[in-house]
Structure formats: C-alpha cells, structure tokens
Amino acid sequence: MASTERLYFADPFLHRFTGRVVAHSTWEGVPSVVLDRTAFYPEAGGQMADRGLLGAVPVRDVQVDDAGLVHHLLELPEGASLPGIGTEVPGEIDRARRRLHMALHTGQHMLSRALVDVANANTVSSRLGETLCTIDVDLDVLDERKVAEAEAFVNAVIDDDVAIRAFFPTPEELAALPLRRAPKVTENIRVVQIEGFDVSPCGGTHCTRSAQVGMIRVLSVERYKGKGRVTFSAGRRARSELWAEAGTLRGLSRAFTCGPGEVPTSIDKLRRELTEAREALGAARAQLAEHTAGELAAALERSPEHRVVAVLEGASPESLRAVAARLTSRPEAAVLLAGRLPEGMPVLIARGAGSSFGCGAFLKRLAEAAGGRGGGRPEHAEGRLPPGTDFPALVASLLG
Numbered sequence: 251m252a253s254t255e256r257l258y259f260a261d262p263f264l265h266r267f268t269g270r271v272v273a274h275s276t277w278e279g280v281p282s283v284v285l286d287r288t289a290f291y292p293e294a295g296g297q298m299a300d301r302g303l304l305g306a307v308p309v310r311d312v313q314v315d316d317a318g319l320v321h322h323l324l325e326l327p328e329g330a331s332l333p334g335i336g337t338e339v340p341g342e343i344d345r346a347r348r349r350l351h352m353a354l355h356t357g358q359h360m361l362s363r364a365l366v367d368v369a370n371a372n373t374v375s376s377r378l379g380e381t382l383c384t385i386d387v388d389l390d391v392l393d394e395r396k397v398a399e400a401e402a403f404v405n406a407v408i409d410d411d412v413a414i415r416a417f418f419p420t421p422e423e424l425a426a427l428p429l430r431r432a433p434k435v436t437e438n439i440r441v442v443q444i445e446g447f448d449v450s451p452c453g454g455t456h457c458t459r460s461a462q463v464g465m466i467r468v469l470s471v472e473r474y475k476g477k478g479r480v481t482f483s484a485g486r487r488a489r490s491e492l493w494a495e496a497g498t499l500r501g502l503s504r505a506f507t508c509g510p511g512e513v514p515t516s517i518d519k520l521r522r523e524l525t526e527a528r529e530a531l532g533a534a535r536a537q538l539a540e541h542t543a544g545e546l547a548a549a550l551e552r553s554p555e556h557r558v559v560a561v562l563e564g565a566s567p568e569s570l571r572a573v574a575a576r577l578t579s580r581p582e583a584a585v586l587l588a589g590r591l592p593e594g595m596p597v598l599i600a601r602g603a604g605s606s607f608g609c610g611a612f613l614k615r616l617a618e619a620a621g622g623r624g625g626g627r628p629e630h631a632e633g634r635l636p637p638g639t640d641f642p643a644l645v646a647s648l649l650g
Contacts, residue, residue, distance in 0.1 A: 251272065251273060251284075251317070252286075253317060253318025253319060254285060254286070254287060254288055254318060254319055255286060255287035256287075256288065256289075256291075256320070257287055257289040258289050258290075258291055259416070259418075259440065259453075262348070262352055262416075262455040262456060262457070262458065263458075264289045264343075265289070265302075265342060265343040265345045266289075266340065266341070266343075267287070267288070267289045267340070267341050268341065269285030269288055269338070269339060270286045270287075270336065270337070270339075271284070271285060271332075271333050271334065271335050271336060271337050272284055272286050273335065274332050275319070275321060276321075277311075277321040277323055280323050281323075281324075281326075281332060282313075282321035282323050282324075283321070283322045283324060283332050283333060284320065284321060284322070285322065285339070285341075288320050288322070288341065289343055290302065290309060290312045290320065290343060291312065291348070292312040292313050292314035292320050293311070293314075294314060295452060295453055295454050296358075296376045296377045297351055297354075297355050297378050297454045297455070298351060298378060298379070298380065299311055299312040299313065300312055300343050300344060300347065300351075301343075302342050302343040302344045303340075303342045304322055304324060304339055304340075304341050305333055307324045307326060307327075307330075308324065308325040309324060310325045311323040346486070348455060349485070349486070350486050350487060351378065351454075352455050352456055353457060353463045353464055353486065353487075354378045354383055354483070354485060355378060355454045355456055356444075356456045356457040356460070356484075357404070357466045357482065358378065358385060358482075358484075359442060359448055359452070360407060360408070360444060360447065360448060360460070360466065361385060361400060361401070361404050361480070361482055362376065362385055362430065362448075362450075363444070363447060363448035363450075364400035364401070364403040364404045365387060365396075365400050365480070366430065368396050368399045368400040369389070369393060369396035369397065369399075369400060370389075371388065371392060371478060372387060372388045372431075373385050373431070374386050374388050374477065382469075383481065383482050383484070384481050384482075385479070385480045385482065386475075386477045386478070386479050387477060387478045387479075387480070388477065388478075389477070389478045390473060390476055390478060391478060392473075397471050398468065401466060401467070401468045401482075404466045405465060407444070407460050408460045408461060408463050408464070408465060408466065411459050411460055412445040412446060412447065412460045413445045413459055413460075414442065414443065414444050414456055414458050414460060415443045415445075416442045416443075416452075416456055417440070417441060417443070418438060418439065419439070419441055424439060424441070427441060427443075427449050428449055429441070429449055429450060429451060430449060430450045431450060432451075433451035434451070439451050440452065440453050442454075442456050444460060463484055464484065464485040464486070464488065464489065465489070466482060466483075466484045466488070467482060467483050467484065467491070467492070468480060468481070468482050469481045469482060469483060469491075496510075499513060502516075506520075535569060535572060536572065538569070539569060539572035539573045539575075540576065542573050543573050543576035546573070546585075547577060550577060550585075555584070556583055556602075556605065557585075557586065558577065558583070558585055558586070558587075559586045559645050559646075560586075560587055560642075561588045561589070561590055561595075562587060562588070562590070563590050564590065564591065565588075565589030565590070565591075565596070566589060566591070566596065567589070567598065567632060569589065570587045570588075570589055570597075570598040570632075571598060574587060574598055574600045577600075578600050578602045578603075579602070580602050581603045581604030582602055582604050582605050583601065583605060584599075584600075584601045584602075584607035584609075585598075585599065585600050585601070586599050586612075586645055588635065588639075588641040590637075591637075592637065594622075594634045594635065594636060594637050595622075595635040595636070595637065595639055596632070596634055597622070597624060597632065597633045597634065597635055597641070598630075598632050599612060599613050599616075599626075599630070599631045599632075600631075601628075601629055601630075608628050609626060609627065609628055609629060609631040610625055610626040610628055612631070613626060613631040613633050614631075615648055616633070616635070616645070616648060617633050619644060619648065620636060620644055621635075621636055622634055622635035622639070
C-alpha cells in the first residue's frame with residue numbers, strides 16, 4: 251500500500267479536503283481509518299496532531315506509522331462503524347488549532363536559530379505541548395540576558411515579514427543549503443527556509459511569512475537534566491497569556507488605586523507595612539506571653555506537683571509555645587495548656603529539665619479520651635481537641 255499523500259506539505263492553510271478510504275487498521279489497539287490523501291497532520295517531530303472532522307465524525311488523534319500511512323482515530327458514536335473502504339469522505343481541519351501549531355513550530359525554528367547566533371546554544375530537542383513549549387540546548391547554563399537578546403532578534407524578524415518556504419530540494423540543492431542541523435531521514439527530505447535567517451529540515455506545518463507568527467515570548471530559562479531549557483510561547487497563545495496577565499495587572503492597579511506601572515511600588519510599600527505589622531504583632535505576643543506566664547507562675551509555685559493546667563482564650567499554638575517556654579525554665583515544672591479557638595483547641599504539654607512527666611504519653615491518652623489528635627516526645631507534645639472540650643476537668647480525671 252502506498253504511503254498517504256500529505257496535502258499540508260503543499261498548503262498549510264488547507265482546511266477542507268476529500269479523501270478515499272483505502273484501509274481499516276489499528277493504532278495501539280484502537281481502530282483507525284487510512285485515506286489515500288489527507289490534510290490532517292499526524293503527531294511527529296515534537297508537534298501535536300491536528301483535530302477536526304472526517305465526514306461528520308470528530309477526529310480525536312492522528313498518527314503515522316513507519317510505512318508512511320496516516321492513521322485517523324475517530325470518536326465513533328456507539329454502534330457506528332468506520333466509513334467503508336473505497337468511499338470518499340470529506341475532511342475538515344480545526345483551523346484555530348492548526349494555525350496555532352503553525353505559529354508555535356515556526357517560532358521554535360526562529361528561536362532555535364537566534365539562540366545559535368546570540369548564545370552559541372544549539373537545540374538538541376524541542377516540544378510543542380498543549381500548554382507549554384520548550385527548547386533544550388546543549389549548554390547546561392543559559393545566560394538570561396542572551397536569551398532575551400535572542401527573543402528580541404526573533405521578534406525583529408517577525409516584524410520584517412520575511413517569506414518562509416517549505417520544499418523538497420533535490421540532492422544537489424540540499425547539499426548547497428546551510429542547514430542548521432542535519433536531517434533525521436535520508437529520503438524525501440523536506441526543508442523549511444526562513445528568508446535570510448534559518449534553513450532547517452522539518453516535516454511540520456509552518457507559516458508562509460514570518461509576520462504570521464505574530465510574536466515570540468520567552469516564559470522561563472532554567473537548567474533541566476543537565477541542559478539549558480527555554481520555555482516559550484508564540485502567536486495566539488502568547489497574546490492570550492499577555493492579555494490575561496495585563497488583566498491581572500489592571501485588577502491590581504484598581505485595588506491599589508494607582509496606575510498599572512505603579513503596582514510594583516505599591517506592593518513594595520505593602521510588604522514594608524506587613525513586615526512592620528508582623529514585628530509589632532510579635533512584640534505584642536511576647537508581652538502577652540510574658541504577662542500570662544507571670545500569672546501562671548504563681549499557680550505553678552503553689553502546686554505541690556509543680557504542675558499548671560490552664561485554658562488561654564484565643565491562644566494559637568505559637569502563643570502556647572511562647573508561654574510554655576517561660577514556665578518550663580523552672581526545672582520541675584509540668585505545663586498543660588490549651589487554647590480556645592472556634593475551630594478547636596490547640597493543646598501543648600511540656601516539662602522542665604528536671605521533671606519526669608511523660609508529655610507525649612499523656613497527650614495520647616488525652617486525645618483518645620476527647621476524640622482529638624496529637625503526640626510528641628516525653629519532654630514536649632502538641633495536638634488538637636474538639637471545640638468545647640472541658641480541658642481542666644479532662645486533665646484532672648486522667649491524672650486521678
């Protein structure tokens with residue numbers, strides 16, 4: 251069986267066509283339709299497959315085998331069958347998806363070229379994903395300033411609206427071309443030539459002029475598995491991302507009652523105020539802990555067992571720790587504290603260096619009796635009990 255004729259080679263903007271069913275097959279166990287010719291691009295070379303309709307049936311995936319047969323995997327309604335062999339079927343490509351892939355793939359070629367020219371970084375692999383596109387290069391560290399320069403270089407070429415040609419050169423023509431990388435195949439080598447800029451072997455769908463890419467945008471530069479990785483977007487995807495980010499920025503400017511360009515200054519001011527408020531809150535908590543510990547110290551002194559049991563209204567775990575730290579400076583002390591909060595009662599049990607009270611074991615018994623949770627070491631334990639627990643009564647009953 252002859253390989254499938256691929257109509258997108260001649261016209262990447264072709265969105266409607268007719269093809270004749272020449273075979274029923276399978277792809278990884280899923281039934282597929284093979285046509286004599288197709289405009290559907292099969293997943294290959296890091297580019298995702300086209301979607302669309304074959305007849306009136308959605309095409310959920312497109313793949314190509316080693317023999318060059320393109321497999322169309324359909325979303326058949328229950329009880330429906332594949333179109334019969336020999337029948338002519340109309341095909342319709344998802345235009346928006348194809349157009350995005352053209353911009354992303356052409357943008358990848360351009361950015362790979364610019365990274366060579368600006369940063370001496372050669373592309374070793376690329377991936378055009380549903381949400382992110384990446385280029386991995388042969389440098390383990392990429393200078394972000396160089397990548398930004400490459401990004402600007404590409405956008406300048408996009409603005410110049412140069413011609414892009416995809417063709418199958420003769421062996422003689424191929425030998426004379428300044429290819430950026432060697433072909434991965436030895437026959438039917440297809441080349442994508444961006445006028446005055448880049449020449450690369452590729453079988454993907456591409457724009458026919460650089461302005462159709464719209465824009466290229468670098469999202470991040472990182473080290474990944476020993477290589478430099480650039481994450482980027484292009485075309486409609488890049489515009490959508492920028493519009494979303496601009497909307498967020500405008501929302502922040504309204505919240506801060508300032509212009510979009512003044513948002514960073516407003517955030518810096520807010521951070522300073524937050525730091526100052528945290529410091530003031532910390533000082534207030536320390537004073538409160540000191541005052542509370544002073545009141546409980548008197549009860550601790552009066553206790554023959556050197557124990558203090560108390561519930562502190564509104565106390566968080568951090569507050570309980572601050573109070574306990576002051577009380578357990580007394581070597582024989584055993585401190586059993588709980589806070590009262592709407593969502594439950596944080597509990598802390600701690601002892602001084604000279605006490606033998608088993609904090610973790612006692613908290614475990616306490617949690618089991620009240621239906622709470624918690625645990626810890628012999629010298630320190632923390633947990634949480636249900637709201638409304640009568641902490642002093644429960645402790646008294648367990649201590650006997």
